[in-house]
Amino acid sequence: MKKLLKPVEPVLEKGLDTVGSFIHTHPKINFLFGALFGAFDGLLRSARETTHTQPFIRNNYDVKRFMGAVLVALVAGWVLPAMYFYGWQGVVSKLLVSFIIGIFVVDVIWAIIAREEHISEGGFVSCLFIPAILPPQAPLWLVGLGAALAIIFRNILGGVGNNLVNPALFSRLFLTICFPALLVTGYQTPFVGIPDLHTFRYGLDAVTHATPFTAFKTGGETTSYLSLLLGTANGSMGETCRLALILSGLWLIKMRVANWRIPASYLGSVLILSVFFSLILGRTVAPPLFQLLSGGLILGAFFMATDPITATYNQTAKWIFGAGCGLITVLIRNFTTLPEGVMYSILLMNLLAIPIQSLMVKIRYRV
Amino acid sequence: MSVKRCMRSYLSQPSFPRQKNVFVKKENTRFQGGFYLPDAYPLQFCSIIEDISSDGTPEMFQFKVPDQKVAHIIVNLCPTEPWALPNWVILKHKTPSFLNMLKEIKTNYFPGAVLSLAINEGECRTVEDAKKFASNEDWMRVFPLYAKYPQDDPVLLLKVILGIEVSFGQDTKSLGVLILDAQTVSAIYESCILRNKVDSRLIVLSGTGLKENEIVNVQLGTSIEKILKNKVKETGKYRVFINGPLRGNEITDLSQKINWSVNNIVVLEEKNRKVMFPMIKSDELILTTNLLGELRRCVYCNYCDNICPVDLEPALYYHSYTRGEKHKARLYNLEKCIECGLCSFICPSKLELLHIIKECKALDKQHEKIT
Structure with a gap:
């Protein structure tokens, strides 16, 4: 590999240097493409900065790899399965709309208004989430609007590192309030089998069906656990293939990007509470395994709730945070008319994370 | 001369420390956090030792017996940094003769003291020899330790071996504890027992x-x-x-x-x-002064408190510092910090956490002076 890349290196290095100096000498180009070039350059080359204070050596692990790991896990966890189940064209077009509207339109306008030096590259993860948490038949304008709202909320709340709540979920909350009909319908039935050219491109034609949880609430029927696990049951675009989500989530935990305490406490509390309520109330409450595998719980537990910025910093508080998410999810799912509670639970606990964190700090240090 | 060392064998060299990880068996250590440095920086040494003489008159090594009564001697044979002097250079694979040296120093200078040997548990032969030797001597105890940085810091050594909590920078001699490394032991033996000049x-x-x-x-x-x-x-x-x-x-x-x-x-x-x-x-x-990443804002990744050997949360100091509330940092057990630098070392946002801690500590001292 090293030998293969050796002849390319001087050419590439020179090219990057030329482009870099061109961008830095032209403020307008720097404004629009500086961040993009910086991200690309950062991917290909190491930083130039050196240490000036103790310790003089640093570990080979940075935020870029952190973000890269999340992107890789999301692609493996939902983009690839969704391409199979719903056809690649829909997935790719939605991703393109989400990225272009979110990053190149809204973020750029924001940067102009806020007089920032250049756009930041932190919106990629949010924009990758937007199509995943909307129904497969959501129109493109809805995806674009969702991405725009997510980036606006992220910027209003202070950008990467300062988010109060998960911006992608917050934008979905907004869409749920504004366009309830679009978010209740449009759950396309996933394609199963060996795809031909047509289904590979478009998926199944416009066959929609209620989500497993809505079906349970209206008719009391449960979907088979295997189809929920493999992704052949319908739901939002990115939440159906739970097996891929669990595997990529576990990889994130192994890479120590996601903190294992949050998925463990979230899923654990959902399981315990649903067993508890099933024992007391019987069939009116969804069965525990069905609750674990349906809806956006797996996606939320491994990818949304673990977002370190919106969760608590203290490790003990993470258990409380996860358990709180689980409690709210089970309560909303079983005792309200809402079909799904993961989004509300994570958003609510994001807000509660601040008092929980300060309370834990007070208990721990007795201040 | 080939040097056989009984090192821990690792299948791979992870770029990240093995600690508090659900997938890895908990190691037999008595403190959480820390970092096994030889994993990340495996150093090999040339086995020939070259002599370099000074141009002027060389200084002499002098050992001064402390004024206070010494109740405990800790001999540190557990260097945790790969660039520190390895044990085999001093011990020369003859652990019993080194221990006899220790015995003679103890009987001549510290007759009432208890001697604790902290040995890298990876060096099995040394540990075995020392245990065999200690079974005949009631004044000697052997502690095989996992050589995870900063295990050899006085604060952690005293906590693990004697169960005493000391604060960072405190003089251990006032507690009656003397900490020596292998080279100092052999120098004391040469200069005080054999009466040779050590320069x-x-x-x-x-x-x-x-x-x-x-x-x-x-x-x-x-x-x-x-x-x-x-x-x-x-x-x-x-x-x-x-x-x-x-x-x-x-x-x-x-x-x-x-x-x-x-x-x-x-x-x-x-x-x-x-x-x-x-x-x-x-x-x-790796092992250059490059930052290996870009400076970012704190993303609350918990790496710093996972790696902290004294169980602190360095990100709290960072937040107090950036908010301009340096004085608040000392509410969060700031005085416990042993300044090992692992938080800055591991931080993926490349924040200068140790520098911030030192600044907050300096403020603490100023505050004490005023009041």
């Missing part, structure tokens, strides 16, 4: 800026410039550190003379330029 010490030279990692026998008072002569790579800029790049200091004046407190000299390449494809060429960047 030189072994120093480990390592790092990416050198042609070869080696151990040299240097007369005290030799300048660093003379030691490094003809040993540094000609290409590129380099920076010199004494006593390791983690806890040690940078030396800009190379005419500085070395004394007994210098254990090792680490010369690192500066690498203040961009390197193509850092993913596949991490060996080119």
Whole structure:
């Protein structure tokens, strides 16, 4: 590999240097493409900065790899399965709309208004989430609007590192309030089998069906656990293939990007509470395994709730945070008319994370 | 001379520490956090020891028996930094003769003291020999320790071996505890028991800026410039550190003379330029002074409190500091910090956490002076 890349290196290095100096000498180009070039350059080359204070050596692990790991896990966890189940064209077009509207339109306008030096590259993860948490038949304008709202909320709340709540979920909350009909319908039935050219491109034609949880609430029927696990049951675009989500989530935990305490406490509390309520109330409450595998719980537990910025910093508080998410999810799912509670639970606990964190700090240090 | 060392064998070299991880069996250590440095920085040394003499009159090693009564002696045979002096250089694979040296020092100077040996548990033969020796001597105890940095810090050594909590920077002699390393023990034996003159010490030279990692026998008072002569790579800029790049200091004046407190000299390449494809060429960047990443905002990743050996949450200090509330930092057990530098070392946002901690501590001292 090293030998293969050796002849390319001087050419590439020179090219990057030329482009870099061109961008830095032209403020307008720097404004629009500086961040993009910086991200690309950062991917290909190491930083130039050196240490000036103790310790003089640093570990080979940075935020870029952190973000890269999340992107890789999301692609493996939902983009690839969704391409199979719903056809690649829909997935790719939605991703393109989400990225272009979110990053190149809204973020750029924001940067102009806020007089920032250049756009930041932190919106990629949010924009990758937007199509995943909307129904497969959501129109493109809805995806674009969702991405725009997510980036606006992220910027209003202070950008990467300062988010109060998960911006992608917050934008979905907004869409749920504004366009309830679009978010209740449009759950396309996933394609199963060996795809031909047509289904590979478009998926199944416009066959929609209620989500497993809505079906349970209206008719009391449960979907088979295997189809929920493999992704052949319908739901939002990115939440159906739970097996891929669990595997990529576990990889994130192994890479120590996601903190294992949050998925463990979230899923654990959902399981315990649903067993508890099933024992007391019987069939009116969804069965525990069905609750674990349906809806956006797996996606939320491994990818949304673990977002370190919106969760608590203290490790003990993470258990409380996860358990709180689980409690709210089970309560909303079983005792309200809402079909799904993961989004509300994570958003609510994001807000509660601040008092929980300060309370834990007070208990721990007795201040 | 081939040196057989009973090292821990690892299947792979993870770029990340093994601790508090659900998938890895918990190690037999008595503190959480820390970092097993030889995993990330495996250093090999040339086995020939070169002598370097000073130009002027060499200084003498002098051992002063402390005024206070010594109740405990801790001999530290558990160097945790890969650039520190390895045990085999002093022990020469003859642990019993080293222990006999210790016995003689103890009977002559510290008759009432209890002696604790902290040994790297990876060096099985040394541990076995020491245990065999200690079974006949009731004043000696052996503690095999996992050589995870900063296990050899006085605060953690005292906590693990004697169960005493001391604060960072406190003089252990006032508690009746004397901590010695292997080289000091052999120097005490030479100078006080055999009455020979000791005017030189072994120093480990390592790092990416050198042609070869080696151990040299240097007369005290030799300048660093003379030691490094003809040993540094000609290409590129380099920076010199004494006593390791983690806890040690940078030396800009190379005419500085070395004394007994210098254990090792680490010369690192500066690498203040961009390197193509850092993913596949991490060996080119590792153990240089490059930041290995860009400066970002704190993302609350919990790496700093996972790695902290004294169970602190360094990100809290960072937040107090950036909010301009330095005085609040000391509410969060700031005085417990042993300044090992692991939080800054691990931080993926490359924040200068140790620098912030030191500044907050300095404020604490100012505050004490005023009140």
